[in-house]
Every structure is written in C-alpha cells, then in structure tokens.
Amino acid sequence: MLAYAPAALLFGxxxxxxxxxxxxxxxxxLLGLAVLCALAAWTLQLARSDSTSGLVVAWSLVGLGSLAVLVLTCFLFLNGLQMVRKEGRSPSNLLSLLAAxxxxxxxALLITAFVVRTPVLTGVAATVGGIALYVSFLFLCFVCYAFLYGRLRVRRGADYVVVLGSGLVGGSTVPPLLASRLKRAQAVHARLARRGSAPVLITSGGQGPDEDLPESHAMADYLTAQGFPADLIEREDRSTTTEENLRYSKAIMEKAKPDYRCVIVTNNYHAFRAALTARQMRIRxxxxxxxxxxxxxxxxxxREFAAILVSYRWTxxxxxxLLVLGGVLAWWTRSNGTG
Known part of the structure; x- marks a missing residue:
C-alpha cells in the first residue's frame, strides 16, 4: 500500500x-499526476506478483491503450471531415483532422525508428515521442478537469449573470450556439432569483465588421422576445474578444457594486478557459x-486546449x-553504442 502514498498525497x-x-x-x-501515480503503483504491484493473471491484466491494458489510440484517431479523422462539411475549411475547423x-x-515515426534503428532517427523519435506524450498528458488533464469543473455547482448567490457573446448570423441573428448560452443564462438567473433578489443580466459583445448591430443588443432583444424583463438587462457593447468581454463587464459590475459576485455563462467547451481568464483578471x-x-x-x-498551451507558453x-535534450541524449547514446 505504500506505493499508493504519492497518489494519495497528490490527490489530497x-x-x-x-x-x-x-x-x-x-x-x-495535479489530478492527472495523482491518477498517473496510482496507475504506476498498480502496474508495479502487478509486475511484482508472479501470477499469470497479473501478466494478463498488464498486456490487456497495453492492448486497450493501443485500441483507444486507434479509435481516437478514427474519431478525430471522421469528426474533422464532418466539421469541414458543415462549417467550411477555415483553419480553426481543421483541428480535429490535423490532430488525427x-x-x-x-x-509512423516511432515504428520507422524501431525498425531502422539509426542514431539520428532514434534521437528524433525519442524527442517527438516525448513531446507527444507530454502534450497528450496535458490534454487528458484538461479534458477531465474541464468536465469536472463544469459539474461543480455554484453555491453562492450572485449580483450579476454575464453572458459572453460569440458572433451573429447574417449580421443580426442570434445563432444556435449563442442561443444556448442565453437559455442557460436564463435558467441560472431564475435559480439565483429564487434565492433572493434577482441579479442583473449583462449581455457582453461588441459589433463586428460584418454585423449590423452589437452582439449584446441582439442578445438582449432575443431575451426580451423570450419574456425576460428588459429592466434586468445591461448591455456591454464594446468588446470583441473573450478577454474584453470579461474586462468591460468587470468594469460595469465594479462601478455599480464594488463587492459584487457574478456567474459567467458561455458554452461548455469554453467554460474552463474562460474561468482561467476570469481568475487572471481577478473577477469574483x-x-x-x-x-x-x-x-x-x-x-x-x-482549439481551447491550444489556447491554454499558448497562455502557458514559457512553462x-x-x-x-528538456525533452529535446532527452532526444539528443538518446542520439548520443545510440551513436556511441553503434560506434
């Protein structure tokens, strides 16, 4: 059981x-490292046991991992084709296909390096494989924790509900993606109103070059058409990015109530990165x-994960x-070994 101590400590x-x-x-x-340490401890326990069942489980895990990679690749490839068919060939719509x-x-590189076994190819494969494992680990951490974050309830009351804009269709129409945010904002607002006084709902979004009016105005019109009280809506109509959505909305809230609390509404894939940005801006x-x-x-x-990688670019x-240095070391070791 001592082997599981690092996992327990990290989880704590x-x-x-x-x-x-x-x-x-x-x-x-931290969550990813805790799970990784627990799996390592379990694998070590299986390796130390001389039973056939331990070997069967170990090889089954390897087989399941390989199958998971194959299934993921096929899924990303098919999803990429579907994105191109439904959303067009813009660079941001090709990410699934590029990932596959x-x-x-x-x-292919790892298999070639294993077969050919030249020093240079060994070093390149070690570097690329290490970076691939590192990025894959971070991606799994991101997906799992983003899923968990989206299911943690907001238990405190709030003075404001901020809805982040996402662009209009045809210059003036709220698209389904933005409509889902507004519907969720209405549900959050109703839940908070049942706890006490009704919070103010801030629609946040400026006017793009291809839009006939600011996004915040179209969002407010959509809400009032659904029966939402117009006197509980405030419009932030200067922002063009998520960062500006949050910055300008924060200014509105701080001016009216310095000790405000708020709930920010966006789509589920964007929620965790928006939360990271809100923390950096010290939004309560x-x-x-x-x-x-x-x-x-x-x-x-x-796309959200790539944006987070960029925001932590120095780390x-x-x-x-370090992984490149590991690849150089693998090349040097292989060169001396074959020399």
Missing amino acids: VFCVRVLRERRRFGNAV LAILAVI GQVVGSPTAAYFWPNATI NAAMCS
Whole structure:
C-alpha cells in the first residue's frame, strides 16, 4: 500500500486546491499526476506478483491503450471531415483532422525508428515521442478537469449573470450556439432569483465588421422576445474578444457594486478557459457552460486546449526543451553504442 502514498498525497493536495480556488490549470495537472501515480503503483504491484493473471491484466491494458489510440484517431479523422462539411475549411475547423494526422505521423515515426534503428532517427523519435506524450498528458488533464469543473455547482448567490457573446448570423441573428448560452443564462438567473433578489443580466459583445448591430443588443432583444424583463438587462457593447468581454463587464459590475459576485455563462467547451481568464483578471465569480452540438465539441475543445498551451507558453517551452535534450541524449547514446 505504500506505493499508493504519492497518489494519495497528490490527490489530497488537489482537493485542498479545488476548495480554495477551482479556477487553476494546476488543479488539472495535479489530478492527472495523482491518477498517473496510482496507475504506476498498480502496474508495479502487478509486475511484482508472479501470477499469470497479473501478466494478463498488464498486456490487456497495453492492448486497450493501443485500441483507444486507434479509435481516437478514427474519431478525430471522421469528426474533422464532418466539421469541414458543415462549417467550411477555415483553419480553426481543421483541428480535429490535423490532430488525427499528427497521431498517425508520430506512430509512423516511432515504428520507422524501431525498425531502422539509426542514431539520428532514434534521437528524433525519442524527442517527438516525448513531446507527444507530454502534450497528450496535458490534454487528458484538461479534458477531465474541464468536465469536472463544469459539474461543480455554484453555491453562492450572485449580483450579476454575464453572458459572453460569440458572433451573429447574417449580421443580426442570434445563432444556435449563442442561443444556448442565453437559455442557460436564463435558467441560472431564475435559480439565483429564487434565492433572493434577482441579479442583473449583462449581455457582453461588441459589433463586428460584418454585423449590423452589437452582439449584446441582439442578445438582449432575443431575451426580451423570450419574456425576460428588459429592466434586468445591461448591455456591454464594446468588446470583441473573450478577454474584453470579461474586462468591460468587470468594469460595469465594479462601478455599480464594488463587492459584487457574478456567474459567467458561455458554452461548455469554453467554460474552463474562460474561468482561467476570469481568475487572471481577478473577477469574483465562476463560469458555467451551456450545451454544444456534439459534432462541434471535439474541434472546439482542441482549439481551447491550444489556447491554454499558448497562455502557458514559457512553462511548455521549458518542458519541451528538456525533452529535446532527452532526444539528443538518446542520439548520443545510440551513436556511441553503434560506434
């Protein structure tokens, strides 16, 4: 049981950090490390047992892992084709397809390096494989914790409900993606109103170059058409990005009530990254997500993860540099071994 102590310790630290501040990417990494340590301890326990069942379980895990990679690759490839067919060939819509091709390329490189066994190819494969494992680990941490974050209830009351804009169709029409945010905001508002005084709902979004009016105005019109009281809506109509959505909405809330509390509403794939941004801006509130079309979710999740990698670029650059050094070491060891 001592082998499970690191996993238990990491999980304990994870729980404490979540209770203190759930809007941290470090929480996702801690949870991933706890699960990884638990799996390592279990594998070690199986390896130490001389029973045939232990070997069967170990090889079954390897087989399931390989099958999972194959299924994931096929799923991403098919999802990428579906995204192109439904949403067009813009770069942001090709992420699922590119991810599937990247997985195939890494597998092909590793197999080639194993067969050919040249020093240079060994070093390159070690570097690429290490970076692939690192990014895959972070991605799994992100997906699992984002799923968990979206299911943690907001138990405090709130003075404001902030709805983040996402663009209009035809210059003036609220699209289904944005409509789902507004419907979730109405549900959150109704729940908070039952606890006490009704909060103010802030629609946040400026006017894009291809839009006939600011997103916040179209969002407010959509809500009033659904019967929502117009006197409980405030419009933030200057923002063009998520960061500006949050910054300008924060200014409105702080001006009216410096000790405000809020709930921010976006789509479920975007909720965790919006929460990280809100924490960086010291906004007092959590983020909740609304449903997203199933075909759109994988590509959007990859895009959100890529944005988080960029926001932590220096940490990731340092880790990748270490992995490159590991690849150089593998090349050097192989060169001396064959020389």
